[in-house]
Amino acid sequence: MSGFARFLPHIAALPATVPFVGPESLERQSGRRFIARLGANESAFGPAPSVIEAIRAEAACAWKYPDPEAFELREALSAHLGVPIGQITIGEGIDGILGHVVRMIVEPGTPVVTSLGAYPTFNYHVAGFGGRLVTVPYREDREDLDGLLKAARREKAPLVYLANPDNPMGTWWPEEDILAFARALPEETMLVLDEAYGETAPASALPPADAMLSMPNVIRTRTFSKAYGLAGIRIGYAFGTTETIALFDRIRHHFGVGRLPLVAAQTALKDQAWLQWVVERIAAGRERIYATARANNLAALPSVTNFVAVDCGADRAFAAAVVRELGVQGVFVRMPIAPPLDRCIRVSVGLDGDLDAFAEALPKALKAAGR
């Protein structure tokens, strides 16, 4: 016997695939360093200088366990959002929170609804708890709210995932459509509304923070990884009913979010001027990516996120070749995982130099890919 025989069957049967291969892995494989890191929707503008300072000041306290209640951060979030502190939980990024939500609801065989090509890490958690993923195709490059609703009803699914704004396409629904969708869902279906890109979205795309606070079947997730520029330190949050939030406290890792993320997030929240500056830079960066696409006779999808999906105008194989050829030139981008989205590449907004590198590399990559 080469292995241990009593791992649970749905665990032992999991495939070795992972949601995302890191750029560091690609660099190790190729032996080349990327010159522009535009594949992971990070914020190359970085965290605010005030946040960097706060992390540095806290470094010497790294020997102390973090506050397991994250009280000060939750208090600050409560004031920021206008949501009672008992309705907010903290986690190791949205990824960690999604894992907990799935764990609360999914056992082997449970149907879970999402869009075909939506966030792979959510799918990873569903698979990891043995769930059965039911996917609904995008419609005109947006998540299909009617289709998701029908699938949830048909499957009597206890869980449905929706990102607004969407990743990987950068598209979005206005708040009234999101609210109508949430209200139309059966009470027996929990909606995870992932608002990772909420900070860059127009106000009209985000229901007010208190709009669904009394709905037992809605939980909303946000993160400091994107516009706040803190992907590397892993901190996100969720808000929902008091009952659902209390349930997190019964399964989450109470010491899972470290001191430095807590301090960084608190400081980031206070520095809204920096956030506003970054959001403006991101909007300008999207315009640059649109222009680069146009200059290469490609269509770019209008986006309200910190990335742009660029339609390469052909099939998955061609888009994959473009991603590869951009990589050869040192430009790291990714692409959607499923058709018809996978005709596109997904380019994160970066610094001007990063976008220059992309603009220079794209025509060569298109040529090398055979256009």
Place this chain on the structure above:
Amino acid sequence: MSGFARFLPHIAALPATVPFVGPESLERQSGRRFIARLGANESAFGPAPSVIEAIRAEAACAWKYPDPEAFELREALSAHLGVPIGQITIGEGIDGILGHVVRMIVEPGTPVVTSLGAYPTFNYHVAGFGGRLVTVPYREDREDLDGLLKAARREKAPLVYLANPDNPMGTWWPEEDILAFARALPEETMLVLDEAYGETAPASALPPADAMLSMPNVIRTRTFSKAYGLAGIRIGYAFGTTETIALFDRIRHHFGVGRLPLVAAQTALKDQAWLQWVVERIAAGRERIYATARANNLAALPSVTNFVAVDCGADRAFAAAVVRELGVQGVFVRMPIAPPLDRCIRVSVGLDGDLDAFAEALPKALKAAGR
């Protein structure tokens, strides 16, 4: 209906208790700040200056996701331990790793063996996956290896937990007993050997890193939270067979350990001189706690960890009163959760000033507790 009806039954039924209440919560409740933080087995000596410097240098890179393979750290650990890199996994502290091990093996009703009064966070995970905890009493303040073995066989338990050195008593078994225990376990029982306090233990208490590497039913956990002084940034690791370690990659949060913990751990591993200095200081601190206990006519248990269990010589109620009265004087300590261990209080080694505060507070606390 006040809540969502489709949370899994074993989740919805979980109690609201948490493994550890943080000192920050106690401070908020009492309105008083602790002057000596001796309750969480943290290292008040802090991380190495080189580590603090490395964290500060990396702070500006907090916008980049961490390497999901933690390649450089695992490579360094591989060299340090003499264990192949494919047999090492990284996690958000041992707590996070224990959660994954439990998730791999435990479903509602699964029997899991541990010692009565051993690490509460392991029990928390077992409860959180619906497992049935089978506890074996300590014997002369050590975990009872024969008792654990019998319980594992009797219950046909797929999982048994053992900490060596032990927390909360600070006692330990020599490596030959640990090895004999592991070999005597049925192949169908996975041993989690938690060596969180390995760095402060005598070499004779730790089986060589490669001693059980080919045993499919053994996984060993270590941490940077204790002697390395990095409890606040959450990073630990585990090593076992290639097959078991590969299974972690199918369920863990690939981006769960942030950049700052990765850099900090790599730097800490290089600075073995600092570790050695801290280990010596910890040994000296234990002597001080023994002396304080003697001065108050109390017995202290010989310890090889960064804490000492002090026998208060009476029952749980008395020990709890001592903990409370120490707290009133600003000294934070904790106590074991189960009899007969709960006649003791558990005092972490701190800086000289912290141990002075404990020495000053203890006689008053004993008196206030009614001795």
